[in-house]
Amino acid sequence: MVKFFQHTFAYDHPWENVTYAFWLRYPNPFASHVVCADVIDRSINDDGMLKTTRLVLKKGKLPKWFPDQFVKSSEAYVIEESLVDPKNMKMVTRTRNLNHVRVMQVEETQTFTPHPVNPEMTSVRTEARIISKFGWGLASRIELFGESNFANNAAKARQGMKHILQMIREKHLIRERMSFMQAQTA
Template sequence: MKFFSQSFLYDDPWPIVSLAFFLRYPNPYASHVLSCDVISREFTSSGSLLTTRLILKKATLPRWAPKGIISRSESWIIEESEVDPHGEVVRCLTRNLEHVKAMQIHENQTFRQLGEGKTLQTTEARIVSGFGWGLTKQIENYGLARFRKNVQRSREGVTLILDLIRQARQQPMTLSSSYLNPTSASRLTANRTSDQFLSEPHQVPEAGDPS
């Protein structure tokens, strides 16, 4: 079993960072995400918003992995989140539903409002393999290395969406989907209004794993 823990401070207030987190797909740093769908959403009696999303991701294997270790190249991920507007905190638990014998990752993220309009993100994860055959430790080390890399890419994706939200809030201009290209993030066109982008569901085209 391997453990991961990391914190990151955003220079943006909690409501904006939370919005960017839930709008993070699609983005060019998450090309391994094939789809993301809300399967349930409800309010609690205390006013918190509970959401469950089903995410399909493309799985990759290292070259040393034996053939047949997983049955297919995609994996369903379940994401369960709570948005507490009174406590100004988002709690999110994510775990894979497939290939759990080869490797299962339980990820826990929180976003908390701090002083001076900043937001603290804390990410913790537990990586476990039950594959055996002398490969358990190697698989867990591989999973930890990939998870650490993907956390960085996820943060870059959230940061990109934060930039888009700032543009939408600061000027009544229309935003092009080309803004999602990190090499042309400042380009603005009249293809789509910012309100449409922030409210419409998006489907991610099939692509390979970014790493």
Template structure:
């Protein structure tokens, strides 16, 4: 059995990072994620949000793996999380449901704020193989190295979504302009230029700009669209 633990700090507050954690798929660093579906979501009597999601991931085998060791390269992963908005703690555990005799990985993630307003993520994982045939340690070592590589990609992907979430919250701040105030109406602030979908037509200076939510959706949709060869 192999164990690994790592902590990482995000510059954004817990409220943004915890929201981004649930919105992290799709992102440009998660091409191995095929699908992500919510199975259940409910509030506990104490006010925590409990969510169960089913995630389909795809991967590749090392060249030294015996032929036919697994029937397919995809695996279902179940993710169970609890968000305590009062204590400002997000706890999430996940484990693979397929190929568990070959390799079983259990991951635990905790997100909580630190004293300077940033967010700390602690990740722990245990990896164990019951395959035997003299390959147990080799499989576990491969799984550990693969997890470390994916953890870096996961961090980069979450940072991208954190940035989108931060900018969307700024863009969705409602304000009163001088002329609008006189007419009794109010508008959303303009979204940053970097939020615009490059493939989308640019609006004229007279036309109202697209809402930030549409811009975010366009970016995420562009990442998830299959690219032509």
């Protein structure tokens, strides 16, 4: 059995700011579970698209009912691959955990595009598959736990992005004010 998660959300910020915030989102107060994130490869292809691969280390909590002797550490490495197409204003990210995959594999795809009605906003579509191959009658229970946990973490991730976007907006306003004041004194 596989659990699926889908969600669409709109940020009240232009696509350029949201894709920029994506790279700055760690650390933030809503991502205390993220230990570190490192770029391991970045290149621009012949079509002018930016391809990035990052390795992210996250810590999590096992449910109390799960036999803890099967998992030595609740930390998990996640590979994140992204492709940014600035010409068509589209960014697609794919993530999946690299360890604990027999217990639970989470594969997530996010697509960032300008909002179809308001170009000053950005639409984000999230799709995820939660799969457990654990067996012993626990796979379905693990997948339900994973789906619930994923939904909660997705909400925190949106809060973290909003936090970073607000910081970007405030810095932009400060720069505008400083430029205005310098123009007034010149």
